[in-house]
Amino acid sequence: MSEKAILEFNGEQHEFPIVKGSENELGIDIKTLRAATGGLVTLDPGYKNTGSCQSGITFLNGEQGVLRYRGYSIEDLAEKADFLEVAFLLIFGELPTKEELEKFHDDIKSKSVVDDDVKKILDAFPKTAHPMGVLSSLTSALTAFNPSSVDVSSEDAMYNSVVKIMGKFPVLVAWTMRKKQGLPLDYGDNSLGYVENVLQMMFKKPNETYIHNPIITEALDKLLILHADHEQNCSTSTVRIVGSSHAGLFASLSAGISALWGPLHGGANQAVLEMLEDIKEDDGDTKKYMAKAKDKEDPFRLMGFGHRVYKNFDPRARIIKKSADQVLGQLGIDDPILDIAKGLEQEALNDNYFVKRKLYPNVDFYSGIIYRAMGIPTDMFTVMFALGRLPGWIAQWREMRLNKEPIGRPRQIYIGENLREFKTINNR
Numbered sequence: 001m002s003e004k005a006i007l008e009f010n011g012e013q014h015e016f017p018i019v020k021g022s023e024n025e026l027g028i029d030i031k032t033l034r035a036a037t038g039g040l041v042t043l044d045p046g047y048k049n050t051g052s053c054q055s056g057i058t059f060l061n062g063e064q065g066v067l068r069y070r071g072y073s074i075e076d077l078a079e080k081a082d083f084l085e086v087a088f089l090l091i092f093g094e095l096p097t098k099e100e101l102e103k104f105h106d107d108i109k110s111k112s113v114v115d116d117d118v119k120k121i122l123d124a125f126p127k128t129a130h131p132m133g134v135l136s137s138l139t140s141a142l143t144a145f146n147p148s149s150v151d152v153s154s155e156d157a158m159y160n161s162v163v164k165i166m167g168k169f170p171v172l173v174a175w176t177m178r179k180k181q182g183l184p185l186d187y188g189d190n191s192l193g194y195v196e197n198v199l200q201m202m203f204k205k206p207n208e209t210y211i212h213n214p215i216i217t218e219a220l221d222k223l224l225i226l227h228a229d230h231e232q233n234c235s236t237s238t239v240r241i242v243g244s245s246h247a248g249l250f251a252s253l254s255a256g257i258s259a260l261w262g263p264l265h266g267g268a269n270q271a272v273l274e275m276l277e278d279i280k281e282d283d284g285d286t287k288k289y290m291a292k293a294k295d296k297e298d299p300f301r302l303m304g305f306g307h308r309v310y311k312n313f314d315p316r317a318r319i320i321k322k323s324a325d326q327v328l329g330q331l332g333i334d335d336p337i338l339d340i341a342k343g344l345e346q347e348a349l350n351d352n353y354f355v356k357r358k359l360y361p362n363v364d365f366y367s368g369i370i371y372r373a374m375g376i377p378t379d380m381f382t383v384m385f386a387l388g389r390l391p392g393w394i395a396q397w398r399e400m401r402l403n404k405e406p407i408g409r410p411r412q413i414y415i416g417e418n419l420r421e422f423k424t425i426n427n428r
């Protein structure tokens with residue numbers, strides 16, 4: 001294999017080294033491009049061909065449908081690990097021992113109280129506010145209540161910020177939902193497991209004991225693991241780039257939440273369920289929606305289909321589809337939406353338009369069906385995605401800071417006006 005790439009420009013040849021990842025992924029290191037060529041930059045809208053960093057956290061191979069966190073397959077982790085173990089693995093690089101996991105959980109619990117004044121901020125939001133906007137605002141607001149978590153460069157200070165946000169974020173998630181539903185804002189119960197506590201904080205009625213259903217706890221745990229990291233996607237890149245200005249972990253996460261909100265990214269899980277509902281209302285007419293998705297004049301896309309990187313199948317979607325069947329079966333729920341989803345998937349998989357473009361169901365196609373079976377409102381689906389993605393964002397932010405990466409600042413090719421003479425307002 002060639003060790004360098006050669007670029008010819010203006011009659012001169014320039015050499016750039018090839019970098020090789022641990023799974024033999026190759027890239028051209030163009031760090032010296034501008035200096036060597038007198039100002040050339042690369043142009044790559046959507047960064048489809050651009051590696052923004054070297055990372056040791058998540059490996060994925062879109063052609064083969066492979067996803068691994070720190071070298072462990074997503075299939076193994078979803079089946080054998082729990083969410084907190086996976087969070088530790090992503091953030092610190094190794095699976096924890098029993099003692100390490102216990103300490104991590106204890107530290108998280110000890111920092112899980114959210115300042116009571118945050119409730120005043122929540123109070124100011126209208127009930128109609130989308131939970132993702134509220135969550136992003138509250139996460140950013142945590143910066144004001146925890147100023148020592150902003151300027152963190154030592155590993156100890158980072159650890160402190162990490163356990164703080166791991167503890168406080170589920171409280172914000174629960175409060176965001178409860179506020180909309182007019183339920184009192186409560187704290188969890190530190191005697192519970194991390195995911196059990198999330199469910200209790202979300203669903204406990206003030207006048208009832210919350211009864212834990214292990215089927216629901218296990219299903220949520222698995223969903224959170226499947227969402228926990230996905231290398232340099234839109235929200236993760238946002239977290240890294242905001243963090244690269246040393247804005248602090250909570251501000252970086254708040255920006256990541258906003259990025260995740262969009263329907264082309266995490267917001268797709270809400271959009272999928274709304275689409276399936278529309279199809280149901282339309283007498284299950286999947287053909288009509290398939291035609292709309294293929295019509296280039298129609299902006300409609302089949303939500304939950306397609307992926308920037310997976311061009312064969314999304315391994316998370318396979319696990320989730322199986323889980324949706326199991327969970328609904330175990331809970332005794334017969335949801336017609338699941339049948340519509342399966343029918344739509346079959347049609348798309350056999351349709352030339354989708355086959356030619358390698359469009360397969362992604363992680364968001366079936367996840368909403370499980371969230372719905374758990375009693376989670378549709379507009380909270382993307383919030384659940386954020387809860388799962390939290391350790392991934394943290395791990396990526398921490399890696400970026402520990403690697404002392406420079407501030408993210410892409411170049412552009414300017415295509416606007418050349419220098420013009422300024423005309424005063426009366427002369428325009």
Ligand code: CMC
Pocket residue numbers: 046233263264265266267268293294300301302303304305306307308309357359362363364
């Ligand atoms: N329905 C219909 N056509 C589609 C779809 C879709 N869901 N996705 C892609 N296409 C077409 C697209 O129109 C284009 O066609 P053509 O080559 O004729 O112009 C071709 O497939 C390639 O699409 P692209 O937009 O260039 O691909 P991309 O890599 O930029 O976009 C995507 C990836 C995920 C944004 C896109 O597939 C999409 O919009 N899917 C629907 C939204 C969705 O489910 N998002 C969740 C992604 S997974 C979880 C996450 O990232 O958070």
